[in-house]
Amino acid sequence: MVRTVYAPESCLQYLEQYAAQEKFGIGLILGQITDSRENVIHLARTPEEKVSDTISEGESLLERVESMAAVSEAWVADHAKHVTRMLPGGMFVLGIFITSEEEIFDNTNASSKVKSVLNYMHKVLNVNPHMYGNCPGTNEKLVLHYSNKTVVCKSIEVNSAIKGLGAKPVDWKFTPKECQWQRLDTYYEFDEVYPVLVKKNGISVKDQFQQIVEEAQKALEVSVMFIDGELKDRSDPLDQLVKKKKPKNAKSASTDPPKSMMVSLFVPFESSMPETVEYLECDGSIHFSGVVASSVFLYPKATVKEAEAAVKQDIIRSLTSRFTMHCDALIDDNLLPEEKVCFNEPPRRVLIPVGSLYLCDYLFPGEAPAEALLSVRELLDLHVAAAAVLCGAETPADTSEFDALDRDASTEELATPQEASQAMYIIGISVALLVLVVSILVHYYSDIRRAVGNVV
Template sequence: MVRTVYSPEYCLQYLEQYASQESFVLGLILGQITDARENIIHLARTPEEKSTDTGSESSYTSEKTECVRNLLGVSEAWVADHAKHVTRMLPGGMFVQGIFITSDEDVFEDPNHFSKIKTILNFTHKILSSNPHMFGNYPHSNERLILHMSTSTKVLTCKSMEVGSGKTTSIKPVEWKFLPKPQQWQRLDCYYEFDDIYPIIVKKSGISVKQQFQQILEAAHKTIQSSVMFIDGELKDGSDALEQLIKKKRPKNSTKAQDVPKSMHVSLFVPFESSLPETVEYLECDGSIHFSGVVSSSVFMYPKATVSEAIAAVKQDIIRSLASRFTMHCDALIDDNLLPEEKVCFNEPPRRVLVPVGALYLCDYLFPGEAPAEALLSVKELLDLQITENDVVCDVETPADTSEFDALDRDASSEELLATPQEASQFMYITGICFAMFVLIVSILIHYYDAIAQFMGKLLTRS
């Protein structure tokens, strides 16, 4: 059975625009795969390669560009870097599904060009798979799309190849269909609240901010994966299609699409662990990190997708958003030392904003003090789109209010500092020295166990 993908009509116009210029262009194919259908949402041209002296990952800010005139001159590392930045902007359930090319050469028949395509796709797959929380967890098979438009004949050809297998690569034909009407999407909104304290344990070899955040991300991933998802306050059957839920929500005697609610509200409930541990160990820590606030999540699903697929997309979106913020925040830090000299250090990771792409929204992240104009630069550079400041939705998350922390005395106790309430839409973390407080809590738990044990022993003796 031939693989079929669907994309909006403007993707064809986008390809023809570059093909008519008779210039070589390479870019990314962005989309979503469900059991019901595979949808392409956007084609994003990879920017001209930029050279820097540092060779850092964030080289997109450089002004010096190197024009690549054919496929053989493309750097696979540069394409993979573009895929990493773009994936951060994708909501859960959406991925980089392959590459597109406009050129005069037949990239499928020329062995040198096809070998280059294999190198690009395999290297990009390797880089993205190295961080599954942010870039990986690609659904279904490891087949990636290759879309080619000839600049001379304007003929469009799409094929797929498997990546990461290490075996002989075989290419398969793919049927690409353009939709004259905009694709319908079902939006699911979720606000996941964080109010957790994580211990900081500094070993002899030391620990960096990135290392600690990775441990926190693993813990958050485990918690979110174990949670139960309710849609509009109800627990749904995982095999049900989202469109079935939409029909139930539509008012009776109404067939108008505008009568359907624009979005579904999603709530994640973490199961309560009723069983206490049999033994409690002392944990000597050097400090703590307090995460407080809410991560905003907006996921767009094909209406025929199942509830299970929607659940996976929402959970993935929250984890991907956390991983993106952690990485961006760590890259912006001057000092990688986890414990500051001050007793308490307030940090605000970048907040999420939404940017329109066709009939749905992708996202970007703004650091404190940055204006929506910063998002316009990312959208232009990474997605090859022109939008205005009014198009950027900035109210899904609000900046944290730091006024209360600015007024606090640095010598105040950690217990007082961690008791400050925060607005639901803020997301931040606080690091501080809390060894005494943590040991006190553990001591109380052990004392509680001893008291219960003595009480049960007396009851057994009397009986």
């Protein structure tokens, strides 16, 4: 059975634009794969690679690629890695597109280069599993070749032992209407405390964030998803849930887009408790607190099971993306042991409209929406007005608690681990004595009541 992929006509216009310039072009295919249908949402041309620093006139010297042989595997893979951060859960880099008059699939050298690019991209996206760079369940990537004469799409299995290209035909269809997406929104709250151990070279911020992501993923894996406050059958299509909610007198031919569904994730109590209790003498702790705003978009006939996977992917991908960006922006990854209190504020999420759905970007504290437009223009090849960027999904961090801690740390020395454990021991004894006194009083009061009852 031939694989079928659907793309909006805006993608055809995008390809025609570059083909008309008679220049070689390569870029990424962004989309979603579900059991019911494969949809492309956008084509993003890979920016030209910088080959040197700024020249005398203040302009960057860019390397113009004229053929498939000159394409840098690392540059395309790096583009895919950065674009993946901007995709909501359930969306992936499905492959690459090429605009040129050069024959891609029948030319041995060109086809070999195509497979090399796909293999390298797959490898880079697999380095960090928390980013969900590669679409789970498949090792095939799409290759779309467009010229003024033909449109040919094939799927290629990556990291396989197959010699040659091993391409399979794909039926690529441009549709006049954009896909009607079902939106699912959720706000997932974090409020956890993690231990910190000081090593010889200090405390690695990256390692601490990695621990947070791993713990968050464990909790999400066992969490139960409710849609609009109800537990749904995982095999139900999303559009059936929308139909059940519509009143009987509603117009069946309504063209209004489906309303957003509110999602809640609950971690079972027994799963939130540790399997074993271990005494660990720590040098400090990290209080990780905040809310991740999540908006995912799925094909309406996607199942509740697929929607659940997309929501969980989105939360973990978002955490991983902003932690990575935060660590990359740090001058020194190590926190020195003598630092008493340190406040880290990763970038917050903003939404970027792309057709009838939203992709995302991240803004550091103090950055304006215009900063996000630079990434959108360079990585997605889109021109979006600053007013269209939705910045209200997540609010800036509240630093009042940190400010109070910082003031206390500047005037008082923090207790050593031994002093802290002694303090906890004293508190524990006090609580035990209080419980003992209360139990004696209750017992004594009950004896008096029984005695009075006997007299009466």
